Amino acid sequence: MNMIDWLATADGSSDWSRAHVVVAGIGVAGFAAADGLLEFGARVTALDSGTSDQLRERVTLLETLGATVRIGPGSTDTLPADADLVITTGLPPHQSMMIEAAARGVPVWSEPELAWRLMHPRKPVPWLGITGTNGKTTTTEMLASMLTAAGLRTAAVGNIGRPLMEIVLDPQPYDVLAVELSAQQLHRMHTVSLHSAAVLNLHPDHLEWHGTLEQYAADKARIYERVQQACVYNVAEESTRRMVEDAEVIEGARAIGFTLGVPKVAMVGLVEDILVDRAFIEQRQTSAVELATIADVAPDESGAGSAAHNVSNALAAAALARSFGVRPTAVRDGLRAMRVGGHRIQTVGIVDDVRYVDDSKATNPHAAQASLAAFDSVVWVAGGQAKGVSFDDLVIANRERLRGAVLLGVDRDLIGQALARHAPEVPVISVADTETSAMARVVGAAASLARPGDVVLLAPACASRDMYIDYAERGDAFAAAVGNLQSSGPAGGE
Template sequence: MSELDWLRVADRNAPWSRATVVVAGIGVSGFAAADGLLEFGANVVVLDDADTAANVEKATLLETLGADVRLGPGSTAQLPATADLVISTGFSPAHPLLVQAARRQIPIWSEVELAWRLSRPDRIVPWLGITGTNGKTTTTQMLESILAAAGLRTAAVGNIGRPIMETVLDPEPYDVLAVELSSHQLHWSNSLALHSAAVLNLQPDHYEWHGGARGYRDAKAKIYAGVEFSCVYNVADAETERMVEEADVVEGARAIGFTLGTPGPSMLGVVDDLLVDRAFIEQRKDSALELAKLDDIHPAAPHNVANALAAAALARSYGVGASAVRDGLRAVQVGAHKIELVAERGGIRYVDDSKATNPHAADASLRAYGTTGDGPDDKVVWIAGGQAKGTTFDDLVRSHRGRFRGAVLIGVDRSLIAEALSRHAPEVPVIAIADGETRAMRQAVEAAVSLARPGDTVLLAPGCASLDMFSGYAARGDAFAEAVRELAG
């Protein structure tokens, strides 16, 4: 291995032509990382086991620019002997390629870490970072909309879809970025020092990737390291506040809470039907500033109000005025497959929350629909299942047993949910769809229609990942919407 000590402190002015950088994965972030590294003169090797048509097209572009691209099965099995740095685009620490890199003491960075380094020292743009088990994308979209309403040049980047490297290479500078960060990205990042950051919540997810609960928690907590202005935490989730207490931040950085209840000093919260700020005003001990109304948030489900408060806290930390918070929340268009009303027919609502890929997200979705009484109240027919990722459903079923009209289960881990329903809600009718193909969604909707009554909601909130049957949560949601439109007219 080459002894490139400068890599420890490398920035955009470093001698990149001396380094051979391996980019693991040619997806969206991998392509952006490779493209940026080539622009800075690095020797780039891109490895990906998938030789799909899309990957071949991207490989051709990168090869034209001078990269060495190796596609096909087994391409990521062996780390090139010349490697000085590895850019991981989501590979787990247990992947053979990264195990080899760690054994050879070769640095491993995320594309996020690379973008942070290459923005320094003369392209520095403040980052407002967001992580958490659920709500990251919605909160990032809200924050971007608020910042834009304030007249700032901004972009929603990171895990939300657009790689941060693209903003680093953009010739026009940004004022501030709304950055969604996943636990995978944070795991491979070690020098981030954000303007302000928020952890929205912490629930079981991705344990198999991180090697357990502690690894997942510690990856999320890294977002607070080095924060300069505000560490935003969820008052209802004590672990997020503990992360703030443990974080090594810049002297003077503040802890800012958000709550669905009445806020204390240094918090944002809800009073009557208003979102209010008791953190970024001079008289916060005995007064509050109105930021927006609940009616400005669409939909105004409790978890979405919490997302709005977190976005507002980050924007206020950056100095954005109250009117921009209101206007931004009014203007934001939440992405598809997030508590999205697909249709309403015969008094039955059909709602797509395919993005609820873990039990905590499904919990938030279920709280937005149906009632929990034992009488003839409006109920939920729950469509759930997929890849459970090592999580359990007992707490979820216990919390919502009175809300269910019935449950329709799909996917490879449907039996886990069926067992939880049998233990904690044996009175709830359950229909399991054994078909493992994508057409199973039509069968699931047919079954749900047979269970639902006028006033009910047929809710796709799977609580699981989708790759056992679909190409992603969006494809799963599209299949649901298509089946609903066909069957419900």
């Protein structure tokens, strides 16, 4: 059997010693993939264009385990001549090594695809998958909390931070996994068959990676392929229902909607302030069962947990949990135990009657819209990596609430231009410094624009990696700058 045919059916019982696998990118997921492949006996070459101290520590570990490792600029440009398989998530299809792999017919898998293969047939665990432009992490954490409340052994994994390969290597048994999946991961998933899956929403994001909105949507829709039990879609977004209609699912899988309105049959939704299920009960033609109340959707310290978008997330999580047989009381108890994580509309300080709010996780315009809409008078802190999206609609929707704007990051001028076109009356301060220490100047500039009763809102609408490791580091820098802010401190910017 040639290698291509062998890889088509390779799983955890296969002889991986015959395979040379290239792992491109040694972040958290890439390191776990390389580690797992070495444990299964594969010959591994790990590549990464970075040079950080943390990366060098991973290099030392992988070399000790037997991998060949190459890091630094240009390391991921060329595919090794005898590569049989590539594992990557971050490299876009138009990157040189990905083009070379396609030309040579070398398969490319994401880390979730690898984990799915290697956990079968010896350690099969059902996956409940979640994707969407916004709300994935919160919904995944809600789902994991519901599953835990039901007494199930579970974990929140995938794009949420903990790689799926850790589950493959973990001796602990699991009953079910709550799996957050990005469009990039889905783009390179080929055999994964989820128990149930949800697409929360679809809005322009990561277009620099996917090329077009149509391709981005097609990659999101891949989560429904081969679903066994329930395809959960957003009733308010027709595009998610069409994804379900077009998907090749396992026979018997059902389409289940979630809505902030009164649910029809085969939906979960709201009746006044009660979250109800009209999908997973025998009497769904005539009645619904109570799952929880809006008050059970636990707020974060800013009180934003029960906002409409978070109730929508809770309904999506509930639909997935119910598809796995979780009882209604466990949905309620899971929501009550859940706490929305940091960097999501989180108040980090109040200075001179101005409230400072960190929503660093708002890495695209749709996410920023959800947080901007929560406040009446805002000094908006925005900017970073735009990822190929437009900011015009965001500015138009919020120009009446903007006291001012402070912009930072590599693509700050794109937001500045949108503000100039649609809100020329809004004062704008641009901070050109791209060092991480620039956040102190940003916060000082925002303080100079704010008035008592205003909110200074970090809702960047952009990715963070032009200046920071991730959105969490950006949010931490904002919180630290607010903590150091003096009532009479000077403004920054230019």
